[in-house]
Amino acid sequence: MSKVIIIGAGPAGLSAAITIAENGLNVLVIDEYMKPGGRLLGQLYEEPNGNWWNGIKESQNLFDKAVSTGVEIKLQTPVSNIEESNGIWNVYTEDEVYTTSHLLLATGAAEAPLPIPGWTLPGVMSVGAAQVMTNVHRVKPGERGVIVGVNVLSSAIAMELKLAGIDVAAITLPKMNMVTKESGNPLDVMNSLLHVSHMAPSAFVKMGSKLMKNDFLKRMGITFFPKNGVKMWDIPIMLRKAVVEIYGESQVEGVTIATISPSGDIIPGTEENIAADFVCIAGGLYPLAELAAVAGCPFYHVEELGGYVPLHNERMETVLEGLYVAGNITGIEGAKVAISQGVTAGLAIVNSTDGGKQEAKLNDSIKAIEETRNKAYIQFHPDVKAGKQKLQNYWNEHWKAVVSQ
Amino acid sequence: MTRRIIHHPVLDRIDETDTVSFTFDNKKYKALRDESLAAALLANGIRTLRHHEEFGTPRGIYCNIGHCFECRVTVDGVQGVRACLTPIQEGMDVTSGDKLLTSVRDWRANNE
Numbered sequence A: 001m002s003k004v005i006i007i008g009a010g011p012a013g014l015s016a017a018i019t020i021a022e023n024g025l026n027v028l029v030i031d032e033y034m035k036p037g038g039r040l041l042g043q044l045y046e047e048p049n050g051n052w053w054n055g056i057k058e059s060q061n062l063f064d065k066a067v068s069t070g071v072e073i074k075l076q077t078p079v080s081n082i083e084e085s086n087g088i089w090n091v092y093t094e095d096e097v098y099t100t101s102h103l104l105l106a107t108g109a110a111e112a113p114l115p116i117p118g119w120t121l122p123g124v125m126s127v128g129a130a131q132v133m134t135n136v137h138r139v140k141p142g143e144r145g146v147i148v149g150v151n152v153l154s155s156a157i158a159m160e161l162k163l164a165g166i167d168v169a170a171i172t173l174p175k176m177n178m179v180t181k182e183s184g185n186p187l188d189v190m191n192s193l194l195h196v197s198h199m200a201p202s203a204f205v206k207m208g209s210k211l212m213k214n215d216f217l218k219r220m221g222i223t224f225f226p227k228n229g230v231k232m233w234d235i236p237i238m239l240r241k242a243v244v245e246i247y248g249e250s251q252v253e254g255v256t257i258a259t260i261s262p263s264g265d266i267i268p269g270t271e272e273n274i275a276a277d278f279v280c281i282a283g284g285l286y287p288l289a290e291l292a293a294v295a296g297c298p299f300y301h302v303e304e305l306g307g308y309v310p311l312h313n314e315r316m317e318t319v320l321e322g323l324y325v326a327g328n329i330t331g332i333e334g335a336k337v338a339i340s341q342g343v344t345a346g347l348a349i350v351n352s353t354d355g356g357k358q359e360a361k362l363n364d365s366i367k368a369i370e371e372t373r374n375k376a377y378i379q380f381h382p383d384v385k386a387g388k389q390k391l392q393n394y395w396n397e398h399w400k401a402v403v404s405q
Numbered sequence B: 001m002t003r004r005i006i007h008h009p010v011l012d013r014i015d016e017t018d019t020v021s022f023t024f025d026n027k028k029y030k031a032l033r034d035e036s037l038a039a040a041l042l043a044n045g046i047r048t049l050r051h052h053e054e055f056g057t058p059r060g061i062y063c064n065i066g067h068c069f070e071c072r073v074t075v076d077g078v079q080g081v082r083a084c085l086t087p088i089q090e091g092m093d094v095t096s097g098d099k100l101l102t103s104v105r106d107w108r109a110n111n112e
């Protein structure tokens, strides 16, 4: 049979490649980035047991293992299109068209922007860009930054910036508008923050999360949230202020913030400036699934998974013959879950070529995803399991509809 | 003052001795071997990579991982290269993208 092709050399793609190669099949992994590891590369945090999760080392381990099991990896190669004809998938890159009977999409996630006035000035970047500059390239995004958008990722990256000796003046909200609606509403943000409270050494945030189990208390929490914020890793988190504008002549010079009401409206006359030479925008992550869309996969919007996801089952199969998905393309979660999903996708592919010999292993690997999810240190959405269940229901409905046709 | 993070409390120290040279808009700079063009430019204090094709406003990197295409530059004569995905090489000739002519619109603005 032809080589299995995997698009994406992140944790999901690499772990799938290793699983497939260990079972004796040939695998080619294609990735547009310069280094293998995907978004795992930039990750850095201390786990509750005191070990550091060092994305560079974890990526290197996966890469070394893939190479030693015979996986072929082609970097700096963007895939622009995929197309099926007569049971064969064509994978289009600039120089070549690759073909395979089994194609795995492990393209990961992308960051949503928050368009606030001034966001195109040089020095404004996504929070993930600052993470990669700092931890992977080891260049400071600037000397003093403001992070706009309060969520799991921005809290984690704020800590990483501090660790590298970069000053973070504040983490604050964007001004509410049609686009920033949820990330600009303090109540919604408070809701989502309650789920990162275990990462916060700040007693206020920790205590707050226990107190604020119902809406009324949450609103009280916002109302009494100190105007200048609480501090996490010595960085003020301001839920009562929002960035109105990023200013600067030819690059970022600072942000204008203003006090907001509990529902997110600006209180006129409260504007003040914070000087900064870089600004990070944290609009949240969504699955990067364009290739599944051009292939013709049905999509469902599942809030808990971060947006539109291609329909798939727990074996990582899509409804299209020979097309599989794994990692953040199936919903936003941490790298360990992506690795587990990669194993399952790999086994599902092997299983379809050897007449079902992998059934037992495949079922175990599906359980392993669940266990990894339960133990996850970072959870991007508190109800990710409910999201997965919704998708499973859509899958069942889809096949019921197909059968009854 | 260096913009590089040589020492890090958790990550390994980086090697700053292995350098290459390149030019950006005809000025010569130094970079670390194998780093991205975007990182090399930022380490040299360069944040404006191009000017918007239509409005002429300055633009720099945004996503740093190939998604947004804000970091387009011309490398050795090839236009539209993403600086954040391109490893720097000895002798690379990099130029920033410039505002394109919008003659018709400018003419209209002045004459209507």
Ligand SMILES: Cc1cc2nc3c(=O)[nH]c(=O)nc-3n(C[C@H](O)[C@H](O)[C@H](O)COP(=O)(O)OP(=O)(O)OC[C@H]3O[C@@H](n4cnc5c(N)ncnc54)[C@H](O)[C@@H]3O)c2cc1C
Pocket (backbone or CB within 6 Å): A007, A008, A009, A010, A011, A012, A013, A030, A031, A032, A033, A037, A038, A039, A040, A042, A043, A044, A077, A078, A079, A080, A106, A107, A108, A109, A110, A111, A127, A128, A129, A131, A153, A156, A285, A288, A291, A326, A327, A328, A329, A333, A334, A335, A336, A338, A378
């Ligand atoms: C900016 C950012 C920062 C993140 N930070 C954290 C964090 O700190 N902690 C955490 O737990 N999670 C973080 N995540 C979530 C992260 O997505 C997962 O932890 C994990 O890396 C997902 O693994 P994956 O293999 O699914 O995708 P990724 O790790 O994203 O890997 C996907 C790979 O596919 C490649 N690719 C995509 N499209 C194409 C194409 N068309 N052609 C060729 N190659 C392509 C990409 O270059 C990339 O290397 C972050 C995500 C993003 C986007």
Ligand code: FES
Pocket (backbone or CB within 6 Å): B060, B061, B062, B063, B064, B065, B066, B067, B068, B069, B070, B071, B072, B082, B083, B084, B085
């Ligand atoms: S900065 Fe977004 S593509 Fe390079």
